[in-house]
Amino acid sequence: MINKCLFPAAGYGTRFLPATKSMPKEMMPVVNKPLIEYGVEEALEAGMESMCIVTGRGKHTLMDHFDKNYELEHQIEGTNKEILLDDIRRTIDSAQFTFIRQREMKGLGHAVLTGRELVGNEPFAVVLADDLCVNHDGEGVLQQMVKLYKQFRCSIVAVQEVPSSETHKYGVIEGQCIRNDLFRVTNMVEKPEPGTEPSNLAIIGRYILTPDIFDYIEQTDAGKGGEIQITDALLRQAENGCVIAYKFKGQRFDCGSVEGYMEASNHCYKNLYLKDKDIALKQERTEKEVDLAY
Numbered sequence: 337m338i339n340k341c342l343f344p345a346a347g348y349g350t351r352f353l354p355a356t357k358s359m360p361k362e363m364m365p366v367v368n369k370p371l372i373e374y375g376v377e378e379a380l381e382a383g384m385e386s387m388c389i390v391t392g393r394g395k396h397t398l399m400d401h402f403d404k405n406y407e408l409e410h411q412i413e414g415t416n417k418e419i420l421l422d423d424i425r426r427t428i429d430s431a432q433f434t435f436i437r438q439r440e441m442k443g444l445g446h447a448v449l450t451g452r453e454l455v456g457n458e459p460f461a462v463v464l465a466d467d468l469c470v471n472h473d474g475e476g477v478l479q480q481m482v483k484l485y486k487q488f489r490c491s492i493v494a495v496q497e498v499p500s501s502e503t504h505k506y507g508v509i510e511g512q513c514i515r516n517d518l519f520r521v522t523n524m525v526e527k528p529e530p531g532t533e534p535s536n537l538a539i540i541g542r543y544i545l546t547p548d549i550f551d552y553i554e555q556t557d558a559g560k561g562g563e564i565q566i567t568d569a570l571l572r573q574a575e576n577g578c579v580i581a582y583k584f585k586g587q588r589f590d591c592g593s594v595e596g597y598m599e600a601s602n603h604c605y606k607n608l609y610l611k612d613k614d615i616a617l618k619q620e621r622t623e624k625e626v627d628l629a630y
């Protein structure tokens with residue numbers, strides 16, 4: 337149903353300087369996995385097989401990461417380190433990766449428009465990799481949104497309640513409540529001035545967009561910060577048709593900030609890494625027991 341996922345990944349990641357001076361922020365590791373790989377795994381879980389990555393200058397390691405590294409793989413072949421490449425190998429084998437360069441940084445709307453050639457005329461997902469989303473007890477956020485898309489067939493944005501003091505960092509929606517976790521968007525404002533926010537429902541970096549969004553972006557003038565904002569294009573789409581805001585199930589970490597990144601790292605260390613290690617150890621023990629039994 338939705339096969340393509342777009343990853344705008346051309347930004348500078350200035351909040352993490354000097355780490356991001358020559359390394360793309362999307363490659364920052366959360367425990368032992370780069371941020372973007374979490375996003376790709378979430379898209380795969382939601383049934384998408386085509387990952388369209390909008391890159392910029394100095395982002396070639398993103399391409400290398402989703403490719404074979406013959407020298408390394410040859411070096412560790414047959415050793416117990418090979419298992420550490422299992423996840424990324426599976427990911428590479430399960431998806432197709434295409435890349436396009438955004439030559440100028442003109443905002444998120446412009447980044448999405450740059451991906452038009454890769455996406456074509458079909459509905460697609462957008463993942464902002466520095467928003468890391470997890471839902472350990474159920475479906476990932478994109479998968480939840482794909483299900484909703486089947487029902488509503490219009491653009492969908494994921495939202496989360498944030499304190500009023502935080503709304504100025506986000507696109508903020510106003511909407512008609514149609515279910516306890518669903519709103520039909522009537523207004524949305526990119527990074528409202530404190531005290532002027534239409535609600536405390538902030539858009540996070542997960543979107544399902546119908547392809548007419550590209551035309552709306554083309555008609556969108558530079559907005560907040562002098563940039564072409566996806567929020568402004570989505571408002572036009574909402575006014576002319578329908579956009580749904582969805583209060584997703586799960587947790588989201590703002591890995592664009594040092595605090596959020598540290599929280600995500602601690603969370604993933606405890607809830608993913610240690611658990612995986614525990615499973616691997618148990619497996620190893622069972623294999624040894626089987627070996628001994630023979």
Ligand code: G1P
Nearest residue numbers: 444467505506507539540541567
């Ligand atoms: C972008 C969007 C904003 C959204 C946010 C979510 O802003 O423009 O509407 O709320 O992502 O992370 P950025 O954080 O890139 O400034």
